[in-house]
Amino acid sequence: MSSSHSEFAELDDISAAAYGHAVELGRFIRADIAQRLALSPAEVEHAEKVLTLMRLLQPMPGDPNVLVPVGPDVATADLVSSAEKQISVLQQAVTDVRSRLMSLTPVYFEGRRLRNRxxxxxxxxxxxxxxxxxxxxxxxxxxxxxxxxxxxxxxxxxxxxxxxxxxxxxxxxxxxxxxxxxxxxxxxxxxxxxxxxxxxxxxxxxxxxxxxxxxxxxxxxxxxxxxxxxxxxxxxxxxxxxxxxxxxxxxxxxxxxxxxxxxxxFVPDTSRTPSTADDLKQSILRLMAKGYKDEMVARRLGMSVRTCRRHISEITEELEATSRFQAGYNVAISGMLDQHARQEPESG
Missing domain, CATH: 3.30.870.10 (Endonuclease Chain A)
Structure with a gap:
């Protein structure tokens, strides 16, 4: 990682060797390191800069002009603590934003449901x-x-x-x-x-x-x-x-x-045709066989109760029944409805 893009410097071989000698000496002495490693003043200056940026060299307490080496763990803690803190703050911010936005999920879906409805x-x-x-x-x-x-x-x-x-x-x-x-x-x-x-x-x-x-x-x-x-x-x-x-x-x-x-x-010139009369009769028969009362039969067939009872009376007489109940019973056991169903043409 280039130092021009980050505060983190790139640890090269020369800087690593200079760090090792500084640890041996207990401090970073430019002339001594230049002599031991056969480095030019520019290379020594570069190594010092890299090690300082990486917190591996730090000023001696009481004498800031003297740089002393510290352990990698100390340097790491010193170097990344600020970045870790920033990352932690960003992570918490992301978590907070996600939590606040996701809390609106029920509101969103309820709104969609109501809108669709x-x-x-x-x-x-x-x-x-x-x-x-x-x-x-x-x-x-x-x-x-x-x-x-x-x-x-x-x-x-x-x-x-x-x-x-x-x-x-x-x-x-x-x-x-x-x-x-x-x-x-x-x-x-x-x-x-x-x-x-x-x-x-x-x-x-x-x-x-x-x-x-x-x-x-x-x-x-x-x-x-x-x-x-x-x-x-x-x-x-x-x-x-x-x-x-x-x-x-x-x-x-x-x-x-x-x-x-x-x-x-519906042909208006004839109020009733044989087919509709038969349909109406069969409908009354079916409802009677099911035990429906006159009022329910009338409601289902869209007629007045008085008209319905007139039709039921005619059907009862035709079936030679003495009561409405007997008429319904005669219909159920006679098979009249089944016979009518067999006579109807099959739908194609």
Missing amino acids: LEAIDVITDPDTVQSMLDHFSTHCRHEMASVAPGGARPGALLQAARASALGMRERGVAIRTVYQHTARSDLATRAYVRDVTAAGVEVRTADQVIDRILIYDRETVFLPTHGHHDDVHYASGGAIVVREPTLVAFVYTVFEHLWDSATP
């Missing part, structure tokens, strides 16, 4: 805010809107707003697909709405049972209800969860596609 999912409880967001997404939807609407008859005011929104999106070329429940077919206002929007290119189908209210915009944003009540026909009664996380959105869209593929096209 806020970016991926929003829970909106204010009905006006939900409706404002729905209006915004409907206005700015670019490619496709897919929806699932549980329940039977749609409220008139809701249908009027939905008609304007659907026709506006169709004018922009947005594809629209909607799944209702079979019970919606018996409502005159809903059939009139379906007639208007399907004439504009909207596709509407019905299923006996649906999972819950779903709205999907451009396969990028999903609206789900905060409370899974099938009798809620819109979000205002319980708020909405807005999902933007791509994997979750893709999953919900896959669920919609599965439901869509198994649903029946």
